Amino acid sequence: xxxxxxxxxxxxxxxxxxxxxxxxxxxxxxxxxxxxxxxxxxxxxxxxxxxxxxxxxxxxxxxxxxxxxxxxxxxxxxxxxxxxxxxxxxxxxxxxxxxxxxxxxxxxxxxxxxxxxxxxxxxxxxxxxxxxxxxxxxxxxxxxxxxxxxxxxxxxxxxxxxxxxxxxxxxxxxxxxxxxxxxxxxxxxxxxxxxxxxxxxxxxxxxxxxxxxxxxxxxxxxxxxxxxxxxxxxxxxxxxxxxxxxxxxxxxxxxxxxxxxxxxxxxxxxxxxxxxxxxxxxxxxxxxxxxxxxxxxx
Numbered sequence: 436x437x438x439x440x441x442x443x444x445x446x447x448x449x450x451x452x453x454x455x456x457x458x459x460x461x462x463x464x465x466x467x468x469x470x471x472x473x474x475x476x477x478x479x480x481x482x483x484x485x486x487x488x489x490x491x492x493x494x495x496x497x498x499x500x501x502x503x504x505x506x507x508x509x510x511x512x513x514x515x516x517x518x519x520x521x522x523x524x525x526x527x528x529x530x531x532x533x534x535x536x537x538x539x540x541x542x543x544x545x546x547x548x549x550x551x552x553x554x555x556x557x558x559x560x561x562x563x564x565x566x567x568x569x570x571x572x573x574x575x576x577x578x579x580x581x582x583x584x585x586x587x588x589x590x591x592x593x594x595x596x597x598x599x600x601x602x603x604x605x606x607x608x609x610x611x612x613x614x615x616x617x618x619x620x621x622x623x624x625x626x627x628x629x630x631x632x633x634x635x636x637x638x639x640x641x642x643x644x645x646x647x648x649x650x651x652x653x654x655x656x657x658x659x660x661x662x663x664x665x666x667x668x669x670x671x672x673x674x675x676x677x678x679x680x681x682x683x684x685x686x687x688x689x690x691x692x693x694x695x696x697x698x699x700x701x702x703x704x705x706x707x708x709x710x711x712x713x714x715x716x717x718x719x720x721x722x723x724x725x726x727x728x729x730x731x732x733x
Contacts (some may be wrong), residue, residue, distance in 0.1 A: 436460070438475040441594055442514035444602035445535050446477060449512060450484055451670065452606060456506040457487040459494070461517050475561075483605045492566065494518055503527055510613070511519055513567065516678045522569055530613060535601040535617030537594070539579055540565055541627040544572035550590050551630035553655035556647075559583050562601035564608045573627075578608045587675065589657040598628040635660040642687035646678035646703030664698070672711040679704040695720040 436459040437446060444660040449455055458481040466473035481488045482644065487506070491499035498508050503524065510530040513520070515537075538548035538560040545551075552560045561581035580600055611617035638660040640649055651675045653662040662673045666689070683699035684690050690697045690704060697704045711717040724730055 436511060436516040436519075436520075437477045437514040439515050440476045441537065441598045441601075442477050442535075443480055443587055444598045445512065445514040445605060446480055446484075448602040448606050450486070453609075456508050457489065457502070459489055459491070459499070459503075459516070462490045471588060486495055491502045491636055495521055500524075506685040510609075512605065520567060521527055525567055525569065533577065533605070533608075533612075534565050534567050534574070535605055536563045536565055536572055536574070537561075537571075537601065538630070539563060539581055540572055540576060541622040541624065542630055543630040544629040546632035547630045549593050550633060550655040551628075552584065553588065553590060553593065554651055556651055557584060560597060562597050562707065564605055566600075571629075573622065575621050577617060577619050578614055580604050587677070589654045589675070591658045632638055633660055636702075638662045640664045640673065640698075640705075641702045642705075646683075646700040646705045649698075649700055649705045650676050650678045651726055671713070672717075673707055673709075674717055675709040676705050676707050679706050687690045689731045691724065694724070696724050696727065696730055 458477065460475045460481070463472045463474045465471065478488060478490065489499060489502050494500070495576060500523065504527065508528045510528050511532040512535070513525070513532055514535040520532060536548065538544070538552065539559070540563040541556040543551045548562065559581045561579055563579045564577040565572060566574045566577060582600060586710040608617065638652070640652065640662055642649070653673050656662045656716065657674050660713040663670050664687070665671065679692050679697065680703050683702065683704055683721065685699045686701055689697040690699060692704050692706045695706045695708065696710070697706045706714050707720040707723070709719055711719055712723065
């Protein structure tokens with residue numbers, strides 16, 4: 436059970452080592468400017484692999500449950516599926532349901548763990564194999580692996596790394612789990628933190644924050660929902676940025692810093708390394724500055 440690109444390495448790894456009875460993913464949804472119906476990445480891979488596939492709007496639909504029962508899986512693996520599993524589904528396979536979760540649980544339970552790690556300036560991120568229970572990422576743990584968060588890391592680049600890390604960890608974990616040699620260990624509830632689902636409006640930059648906080652937000656929201664502000668009444672997306680120490684001209688006031696466009700922050704300046712003006716492609720900050728000749732001028 437999975438939907439976005441994060442789930443692809445896990446599905447590919449399972450197919451190469453185990454018989455996969457079937458795949459469950461989200462329905463096709465409108466995407467892009469034309470709002471054409473677009474299949475989730477997991478559907479595209481499952482079809483290329485020739486795997487049976489269902490796309491229920493809700494797992495509790497009778498047809499979906501009948502298909503799951505017909506497949507009679509020994510184990511269900513979940514990776515960024517996007518739906519809550521009912522107790523009926525959790526109890527269906529003899530070995531339960533395992534989730535490949537993109538955080539070091541119990542840290543960052545919930546829908547946006549990768550973004551949360553970046554937003555909070557965590558020194559490392561990671562993946563956890565967790566045996567699912569009815570709670571949100573509250574089940575006992577089977578394995579974890581951590582990697583350092585590199586300077587300038589975006590949610591997109593970190594997601595790609597963790598997707599590969601999670602698939603590898605799952606394959607290492609499954610033999611011992613299925614043979615009974617590995618027992619799930621309970622989480623430390625006192626260490627639990629929560630990463631709620633992101634909304635588009637969360638990505639509007641608040642220049643009363645420090646430049647360091649703003650840079651974290653830019654990278655945490657790349658590629659989605661995409662950090663943005665307004666300039667001359669038009670949306671200006673900010674894809675990459677870095678904080679600069681120094682006197683701020685005032686929160687949200689445009690400035691030029693070492694040949695780059697910048698905004699004053701609550702503390703310091705936010706230098707814009709890559710931006711996307713309304714109706715245009717992403718471009719380096721220097722290129723934007725060449726076309727915005729009145730940037731930073733009173």
